[in-house]
Structures are given as structure tokens and as C-alpha cells.
Amino acid sequence: MQIATWNVNSLNVRLPHIQAWLEKTPVDVLALQETKLTDDKFPIDDLREAGYHAVFNGQKTYNGVALLSKAAPQDVVHALPGFEDDAKRVIAATVDGVRVIGVYCPNGKDIDNPSYTYKLEWFGALARWLADELSRHDKLVLTGDFNIAPRPQDTYDADKWEGRILCSEPERAALQTLLDAGLADLWPLFEADKEGRHCFTWWDYRNGGWARNAGLRIDHVLATPALREVCTGCKAHVGERGRKRPSDHVPVVADFDLG
Template sequence: MKIASWNVNSLNVRLPHLEQWLKDAAPDVVGIQETKLDDARFPDDALAALGYRSVFSGQKTYNGVAILARGQAPADVQVGIPGFEDEQKRVIAATVGDVRIVNLYVVNGQDVGTDKYAYKLRWLAAVRDWLAAERALHPRLVVVGDFNIAPDARDVHDPAVWNEGHILTSTAERDALRALLDLGLHDAFRLHNDEAGVFSWWDYRQAAFRRDLGLRIDLTLVSDALRAEAVASGIDREPRTWERPSDHAPAWVRLGV
């Protein structure tokens, strides 16, 4: 099973890219973030024509998440974080086969010390509590998403700039991500690659992609029960080269035996 995560930064704009990538990469499951579409406008029929069944939770202009599964309908769908009041559509979970998929569009946080930063940390704490319960119910768990946190210095183009006081790399954010990993989750990319300088996001400004000034903030996390089955993982840079691309590239993990 190949499981991927992609922040498409507007599915309305990027649907042709998604359709092309689904044909080329043939993932079995995809978590999509930043669809920026209310549910009535989600392109369910277009994706079904490619063999993918979808579950989704969206809103106009901002946020929005979905899970696509090839050849089967995702089951036991959960939208939002149980017990956490939030109007933003950032969380969806579903079961595909015998694997529980959680798809997160983590809060950006704006700047360290702002109200949005405090909201991000509260949000991540609520996610941790929920994932602890999910893992107990579903040992075969994969958590994907745009985490808006670069795990360590290898995951940023300039650690002097992206430091412990910077948004996306601050100590509190990295501690919150570590708290998720401490539940028994593993960064699938790091199971196979210790290399620095492999990124999944590049700003649209300052020719960042051409200059490879990026961050790795799109993650696929696998539970203890799936660690040995995570036989390959990576980031597909090619869609970032296409015309009018998302600023993110797909991250993926392959489960096999």
C-alpha cells in the first residue's frame, strides 16, 4: 500500500495536477490538505473516474482536508478532533483496508508569541490526546499531513534562520511534534534517509524552488506496528516543477512485506 500526503493549495486550481499525479504515481491512499472548497464543490465525480473514492471536510477559501482511496471507500470516518471546538476544517480520519489513516492540516501559527501560535500549540496538544486514543484502537495507524513543523536542522535550508525562535522550527513546536512521535509513531522518511536538504515546501517568493530554499514539513508517520512494513518513503518533487504548482510536493510511504 502506497500512502501519500499532499497540500495542493486549492484543489480548484490544482485538480489537473492531482489527476495527472494520481495517474503517474498511482498511490493507494492520499491525504489532501488545503482543498479550499466547501463540500458541495468537491470534485468527487472527477476523482471517482480515476478509480478513487473520497471522504472530505472543507470550507470556502481556507483549509479543507480529504482522504482518497483507490478502489474502495474509506470507512469509519471521523471529522475534526473529538472534544475540541474548532470551526477550521483541518482534520479527517478514516480506515482503508486494515490501516487507520489520519490526515492533518496543522495550524501555521503565524509568528512565535502570537495568538495564532498559542492556538497552534493548543491544537497540537488536542491532536496528541486524540491520537493516543486512536492508536489504542487502531495499532496499524498512519498519520499524514502538512505539519507546518520542520522536525530538525536537517529539514531546513538554513538552520541559522530557521532556529529555535522561528515559526515552524521553534522549540515548543518541535516539542509538540516530538510528543506525537512519543506515542509510538515514526517519521517514515527518516526510517530510510538521514540526508539533510530534502524538502517538501518552497515559498513562491525569491525563486525559492529554483534555489532549493525549502523546508520538509509534509510528513508521513507510521505506528510501531507498521514500522517494519514501511519499506520505502520519499518526496516527489516533480509536481512542484509544473505550471502554476502548489508550493508543496507530495510525501509518501510504501507499506509492504
Template sequence: MGLRIATWNVNSVRARLGNVLDWLGSFAPDVVLLQEIKCQDHDFPRLEIEAAGYQTAVHGQKSYNGVAILSRHAMSDISLRLPGDESDEQARYIEATIEGWRLASLYLPNGNPAPGDKYDYKLAWMARLRAHAQSLLTQDIPFVLGGDFNICPTDDDVYDPPNWQNDALCRPDSRAAFRAIVNLGLTEAFRALHPEEKGRYSFWDYQAGAWQRDEGLRIDHFLLSPRAADHLQACDIDRAPRGKEKASDHTPVWIELS
């Protein structure tokens, strides 16, 4: 059975609820990985999303961060933390098993200003993610890591590379940490299916007409284990939600698995 999975940093699920429900109705993904829900678990709009046909698994935090998984299918073995640092209180990772796939929604730290403590946290978080991906590879279950990685993998993924070269999203250490995860044997879905395309973005800042001028970044990604990559049929970016009133600054990215 095919599975259509989307990832979307909604930049406050309650502020964007109308847009989210509209998109769930029109696009009808099987699973949605949400980031930056910006609410505690008890404030998540469960009733409205369940009425749209989705079960919910939520790992929230007051005012900041927060991730969730919406699914038309049953979820099991839900885990709420990225292993490797018991002191990390930020709600940035949730993982569940759905229809035999292990699916994770992640919100990787932004890391700015760089260098500095926030950048150190970003790189440490990425090292933990690599270690966790390595442990998932030893288990016999296909997995997908989807979300806002806050990384432009190459200069093809940013509208103005020279101006962004010192930003935490584009710095050499950030890109090297991302490659180290991919180099475990994972497939970055969009680039695997669109190897030559430049100027395809998933985020446009609210400032200074970035959306109108298409000055964007591609920072929302899917990384697939080898067994999952064998089933990859399609991956694309749905720009339509970014053009709506009260839009998130990100737009959904989706994959289809056979």
C-alpha cells in the same frame, strides 16, 4: 497486500486539478491524503477524481484549510474532527479506515506570527493530536497520521536554520510538541529510512525564486504507529509536481506499506 499512500498539500484542489489528475494517473497511489483543498464539500471536484478511480472523503471549508482522503479502496468509519475542542471550526483533520488501516489526513496550524494567538492555537492543536494519537494506540488497529504538519523537526529540515529559528515551524516549543507526539512510540517515516539525508524538502515558497534555488523546508510527514511501522517498506519525496506550471508550493511525500 501492499499500500502506497501519499500526502500532498495541494494549495487549492480546484486551482491544481489538472496537476492532481496528471499525478494520480502517473504515480497511481492507492490512497492520497490532501490538505488545503480550500473549498467547501459541495465544490470539491468529486466527479473528476472519481473518474480517475478514487473514492473521496472530504472535510472542506470556504476559502481556507480543508482536508480530504482519496482512495482506490472502500473507506469506512470516516470522522471529520480532531477531538478535544468542540469550539474549533477549522477543517484540519479527517480520518478513515481503509483495508484495515486507520489513516488520517491532517493540516496542522502554521502558527505565525509567533508568539501570539495563532501560535497558542498551534500548540493547543498539537496537544490534542498527541492525546488522540495516544487513544488510537490503545485500539488494536495500525494507524498512519499523514499531512502538512507545519513543523521542520530539526535544522536538517530547513535550508537556512539561523533565519528560521524564530518561525513557528522551527521554534523550540513547536519541535518539542512534535517530539512529544513521536515519543509516544510513533515512527517518522522519512527520517527512519533516510536518517542522514539533509536538504530534502517538501515545500518551497513561491517568493524570490525559492524553488529554483532549492531553498525549501521539510514540513510534510508521516507518523506511523508501531504496528504500521512494522510494514514500512519505503518513503520518499516526489519533487516532480513542484516543477510544473501552476504548481502547489508543496510536493507529494509517499510511503509504501507491505
């Protein structure tokens, strides 16, 4: 089973990229972020033609998430329970016995911005809900754009980024809370295979981020022990960043040998 995540930064713009990528990389589940489409505009028919079911939670211009899956999704959740939020950031479903939660976590803007407080509160709500989900699902994947680089080596310049937004201690502590709840970051399991561009998942459009390989690892696949034990790979498909009119993120794919 292959489960992937991709912040596409506008599904309307990037739909041809997704279709082409799925044709050559037919993953079982793909979590999308920043679809930036209201639900009535979601390209259900195009994705059905590609062989995928779709559940989604969208809004105009900002945010928006979706799960694409070959098998029909079950027990769909469209928001963080008990957390009032106009931003569409969460979609979850069970696919072939695996619970998949796709998230587009808040950016926070700056550590002195009110959005930073919202980000930490949002992560707190996610952790509370996750505890309930983990009590019911042995096989669970939490994936998406977390807007947090967990370690100094997940940035192209640790001296520049340490303590800043995406790399502050409270943000990293919030992510660690999810790991402490019983999830594993699958990326480090296969770190020896990664170098150069393959160390990151996002490159800023500004200041020649891609050309300079000025990237960050902020897109993650976290999994329960039952899935960690059968994970056979986790990598970024960095070639997608080199396309014409690309997203600033690339897909991250985790492989599981479920027998």
C-alpha cells in the same frame, strides 16, 4: 500499500495536477490539505472517474482536508473530538485495515501571534485524540502538512530558521509528543537516499524559493511500529513543484509491504 500526503493549496486549481499524478502514481490512499473548497464544490465525480473514493471536510478559501482511497473508507471522522474549531483540519478513515489520519496543522504565523498559542493547543488536542486512536488501531498512519520542521537539517538554512515559527522548540516538542505516543517519522529511515531538492517538501513561492532550493521539510508520514517495520520507502515527488502553477508543497509517499 502506498499512502501519500499532498498539500495542494487549492484543489480547484490543482485538480489536473492531481489527476495526472494519480495516473502515473496510483497510490492506495492520498491525504490532501488546503483543498479550499466547500463540500458542495468537491469534485467527487472527477475523482471517482480516476478510481478513487473520497471523504472530505472543507471550507471556502481556507484550510480543507480530504482522503482519497481506492478501497471504500470506513469509520470516518471529520474533526478533532472535543476541540471546538471552525477550521477544517482533520479527516480520518480506515482503509483496508489501516487507520489513516490526514491533518492540516495550524501554521502559527509568528511566535508572538495568538495563532501560535492556538497551534500549540491544537497539537495538544491532537495528541489526546491520537492516544485513543492508537489504543484501537495497531496499523495507523498520521500524515499531512504539520507546519513543523523537526530538525535543523530539515531547513535549507538552520542559522536563519532556528527558533523561528515552524522551527521553535515548543512546536518541535509538540511534534515529539506524537512520536513519543508510539509513532515513527518514516522519512529518516531512508535519509541516505535524499540530497538536494529531495531533502524538502515545501518551497516558498516568494523570493525564488524553488529556484534557490530554499525549502523546508514540513510534510510528514508518521506510523505505528507495525507499519514502520514493513515500510520500504518514503520520499518526496519533487518534480511536481516544477509544474506550471504548482502547489508550494509536493507529494510525500510512503510504501508498505503488507504481504
